[in-house]
Amino acid sequence: MRTIVLLGPQRLQPTLVQAVETVGVEGPIAAVTAGWEEREDEIDELKSHLGRRVVNLHIHARSEDVYRRDPEFLKAWQERRGRLRDLQEIHRLRLDHLMRALRDLRKIDGREELLAPERDSALEDVRRLDDGHVRRTDEILEEFESRWVPRQRDAVAEHHRELSKIAGECGAIAVAGGNVAVLLNRMRLFDVMGIFRRQTVFAWSAGAMAMTDRVxxxxxxxxxxxxxxIILGSGFGLCPGIVALPHAHRRLNLERPSRLRLWHERFEPRQCVAFDDGAWLIARGGRFVASAGGVRRFGHDGHLSEFLAA
Amino acid sequence: MTLALREFLASKEDLDERAVRKFVREHGSPIVEGDTITFLFHGDVDEVHLRHFIYSLPSTSAFERVAGTNLWFLRLEVPRGSRIEYKLEVAAGRQRRMIRDPLNDKLAHDPYGANSVCHASGYSTPSWTQPDPESRAGTMESFDLKSAALGGDRHIEVYLPARMRATRRYPLLIVFDGADYLHFAGMKTILDNLIHRHELEQMIVAFTQSPDRMKEYAADEAMSRFVAHELLPAMEGKYPLRPGRQFRGLMGASLGGVVSLSTAWRHPKKFGKLMLQSGSFAFTDIGRTAKHPVLLPVVDWMKEFREKPGHPAEKIFISCGVYEGLIYENRSLVPLLEKTGMEVRFTEARDGHNWENWRDRLREGLCWLFPGPLGLVYE
Incomplete structure (x- = not known):
C-alpha cells in the first residue's frame, strides 16, 4: 500500500529525513522543486539534509523547454492560464459578497428563529459557490486535456519518457513547496504523479497542499x-479529506474562535489541518495512520486541537 | 519643556558652554519623548525659527533661548506616527538664513535640495524601502521616443522584473515624474523588494519625466495623447505586455496625480488602475480661481471632470498627507469617484507633500492595484 507523508515547512525545522527514516525508503529520491520556479536547481540544502542520492526532476525547466519548442501549445496553455485566472477573480468577487452577508448575519442580534435558518442558508451559499468553483476549474482543465492531449505533443512526450525512466530508479518522490499554482500546473503537464504512482511521496508546504483534493x-x-x-481548485487527491494549511501560525490569525469555526464549517466534511514547522502526517491507502510534531486541526468549537490519526 | 531638557536645566546651577555642548552632543535634535518633540539649536544667534511644512499650523515657530546660554529650544506636540520635514531659519545680526538642522543627520531629498526630517514616536522608515540583499534586482533600460503630440524626443526609463520570462506577459505601469520616483522615492529598490516578497505582481514599469511638468501635467491634453497614443503603443511594441486596460496603470504625485487621472479620463478604455498621490486636484464650486496660476488649467479640467466623471478606471488608489493643504481636495474627490462605481481606496498619512510620504505609501497602493502571488506561495 502506497505511503504518503505530508509535512509542514522545512526551512527552519527540517523533519524530512526523520520522516524518510521512519517510513523507510530504498533507492534515490526524486525531487520536484517546480514551486520554486527559476530557483528549482537550488537543492543542495535538500541533498545535504537527506544525505542520500536526490534526482532533481527539473519539472519547471522541462515545462519551459516545452513552451519554447511548441509555440502552438504554449499559446493554448497561456489561454488556459488566463481563463483560470479570470475565473478566480470572478469567484473572489462573488465570494466576498457572500462572506460579507454571512458575517453580517452572524453579527446581528434579532429573532433567533428567523436568523438561524438564514445563517445556515448563507453558509450553504458559500459552500455551494466553493463547489461550483472547483467544478468550473476542473472543467477548464479537462477541456484542455481532451483538446490538446499534452502527452501526444512531441516535446511533452519526450520529457514524459525521460521522467518515466527516472521513476524506475527511484524509491520515493519529494515534492517541495513554493508557488502552489505553478507546482500543480507544471506537475500536471507531465502527469508526474501518474508516472510516480508507485513511489512513496513526501510533500511539504505547497507540496502537501497539492496532494489533497481541494487546495x-x-x-x-x-x-x-x-x-x-479562496479555493484554487482541485489537487491530486491522494490525501482527500483534509485542507492542508502550511504556515498556519504565520499566515492566519488563529486567536479568534469565530474565524476558526467558520473555516471548519465552510470546508467540512474536510478537516482543516494546520501544518506548522515540525508537523508531519502519514497516510496509507487514503487513511491517515500516524502523525508527529503537533499536527493540529480546526475544531467546530473554534479551537485548535491535536489531529488524531486513526 | 520635555523631560530630558527639563532635567538638564534643573541639574545645573551654572549652565556653562561645556555642559550645553555635552547635552546637545548626547541628545542631538529633535528629542522625541512620547508625543512631545523638542527641537534644539546651539549657536550664537539672535533668533531661531522652525520652518516646517505642516499645513494648518503657523508655518514658522520661534525657538526660546535658555537664559544665559547659546542653547535654543522649541517644543511641539506631534501625533504619533508623524513624519515632519523642516528647516531652521536662523537670524544673526542682519543676516537671516534657512539651514538644515545641524544637530540632525536625518535628511530627505527632493528636486529642490534636502530637508531635515523628524520622525515622531511610532514612525520608522519601512524596511521594504531599504535595499535587501536577498531581493533579486530587476534591470533598467531606456529608449527615446519621438513624440508628435509633445514635439521632440522623450526619454523613457523602463524597469524589467528580475525573473522576466519570454513566455509570460506582464502588466504595465506608467509613472509620471518617473526620474524623481526613482531618485527620491527609491522606487526601483521598492519594486525589487515587493516583487521578491511576492507582494507585488511581476510587472514592467515605464518611468517618464517632463521638461515642463507645470504645463504638461496640469491636465494637458497633449500629454494625455502622448501617453495613450504614443507611449503605450511603443511599450506594447517593445515588451511582452498583457492586453486590456485591467493590466495597465498610471501613477503620479502632485500634478502627476492630475495628469494620471486626466489621461485615464480622456482615454477611458486604456488604463484600468490609477495611483494618485497627493494629487493637485484644485477645484472651485464657483468662479475660476486657484492658489497658484499654474493650477488654473487644472481648475478648468476639474470642472469638466466633476460634471462628467465617467468611468476612467476600474481601481483607484489615492493617498494624501494630512499635513498638506491638498488634503481637502483629495478627501472631497473620494466620494465623487466612488459614486461612479469604481473601486476606490483612500489612505491618509501623518506626513506632508514630499517624496518620502509618497515612497511610504507605495507598498499599500501598488500591492492593492497589482497584488502579487503571496497567497499562492508556501515555501
Missing amino acids: VIYHDDPPWGRGNP
Missing part, C-alpha cells in the same frame, strides 16, 4: 488588506 489559499495579513480564504 485553499489564504493569508490574513497581505499588504492590500485581508481577504477571504
Whole structure:
C-alpha cells in the first residue's frame, strides 16, 4: 500500500529525513522543486539534509523547454492560464459578497428563529459557490486535456519518457513547496504523479497542499488588506479529506474562535489541518495512520486541537 | 519643556558652554519623548525659527533661548506616527538664513535640495524601502521616443522584473515624474523588494519625466495623447505586455496625480488602475480661481471632470498627507469617484507633500492595484 507523508515547512525545522527514516525508503529520491520556479536547481540544502542520492526532476525547466519548442501549445496553455485566472477573480468577487452577508448575519442580534435558518442558508451559499468553483476549474482543465492531449505533443512526450525512466530508479518522490499554482500546473503537464504512482511521496508546504483534493489559499495579513480564504481548485487527491494549511501560525490569525469555526464549517466534511514547522502526517491507502510534531486541526468549537490519526 | 531638557536645566546651577555642548552632543535634535518633540539649536544667534511644512499650523515657530546660554529650544506636540520635514531659519545680526538642522543627520531629498526630517514616536522608515540583499534586482533600460503630440524626443526609463520570462506577459505601469520616483522615492529598490516578497505582481514599469511638468501635467491634453497614443503603443511594441486596460496603470504625485487621472479620463478604455498621490486636484464650486496660476488649467479640467466623471478606471488608489493643504481636495474627490462605481481606496498619512510620504505609501497602493502571488506561495 502506497505511503504518503505530508509535512509542514522545512526551512527552519527540517523533519524530512526523520520522516524518510521512519517510513523507510530504498533507492534515490526524486525531487520536484517546480514551486520554486527559476530557483528549482537550488537543492543542495535538500541533498545535504537527506544525505542520500536526490534526482532533481527539473519539472519547471522541462515545462519551459516545452513552451519554447511548441509555440502552438504554449499559446493554448497561456489561454488556459488566463481563463483560470479570470475565473478566480470572478469567484473572489462573488465570494466576498457572500462572506460579507454571512458575517453580517452572524453579527446581528434579532429573532433567533428567523436568523438561524438564514445563517445556515448563507453558509450553504458559500459552500455551494466553493463547489461550483472547483467544478468550473476542473472543467477548464479537462477541456484542455481532451483538446490538446499534452502527452501526444512531441516535446511533452519526450520529457514524459525521460521522467518515466527516472521513476524506475527511484524509491520515493519529494515534492517541495513554493508557488502552489505553478507546482500543480507544471506537475500536471507531465502527469508526474501518474508516472510516480508507485513511489512513496513526501510533500511539504505547497507540496502537501497539492496532494489533497481541494487546495485553499489564504493569508490574513497581505499588504492590500485581508481577504477571504479562496479555493484554487482541485489537487491530486491522494490525501482527500483534509485542507492542508502550511504556515498556519504565520499566515492566519488563529486567536479568534469565530474565524476558526467558520473555516471548519465552510470546508467540512474536510478537516482543516494546520501544518506548522515540525508537523508531519502519514497516510496509507487514503487513511491517515500516524502523525508527529503537533499536527493540529480546526475544531467546530473554534479551537485548535491535536489531529488524531486513526 | 520635555523631560530630558527639563532635567538638564534643573541639574545645573551654572549652565556653562561645556555642559550645553555635552547635552546637545548626547541628545542631538529633535528629542522625541512620547508625543512631545523638542527641537534644539546651539549657536550664537539672535533668533531661531522652525520652518516646517505642516499645513494648518503657523508655518514658522520661534525657538526660546535658555537664559544665559547659546542653547535654543522649541517644543511641539506631534501625533504619533508623524513624519515632519523642516528647516531652521536662523537670524544673526542682519543676516537671516534657512539651514538644515545641524544637530540632525536625518535628511530627505527632493528636486529642490534636502530637508531635515523628524520622525515622531511610532514612525520608522519601512524596511521594504531599504535595499535587501536577498531581493533579486530587476534591470533598467531606456529608449527615446519621438513624440508628435509633445514635439521632440522623450526619454523613457523602463524597469524589467528580475525573473522576466519570454513566455509570460506582464502588466504595465506608467509613472509620471518617473526620474524623481526613482531618485527620491527609491522606487526601483521598492519594486525589487515587493516583487521578491511576492507582494507585488511581476510587472514592467515605464518611468517618464517632463521638461515642463507645470504645463504638461496640469491636465494637458497633449500629454494625455502622448501617453495613450504614443507611449503605450511603443511599450506594447517593445515588451511582452498583457492586453486590456485591467493590466495597465498610471501613477503620479502632485500634478502627476492630475495628469494620471486626466489621461485615464480622456482615454477611458486604456488604463484600468490609477495611483494618485497627493494629487493637485484644485477645484472651485464657483468662479475660476486657484492658489497658484499654474493650477488654473487644472481648475478648468476639474470642472469638466466633476460634471462628467465617467468611468476612467476600474481601481483607484489615492493617498494624501494630512499635513498638506491638498488634503481637502483629495478627501472631497473620494466620494465623487466612488459614486461612479469604481473601486476606490483612500489612505491618509501623518506626513506632508514630499517624496518620502509618497515612497511610504507605495507598498499599500501598488500591492492593492497589482497584488502579487503571496497567497499562492508556501515555501
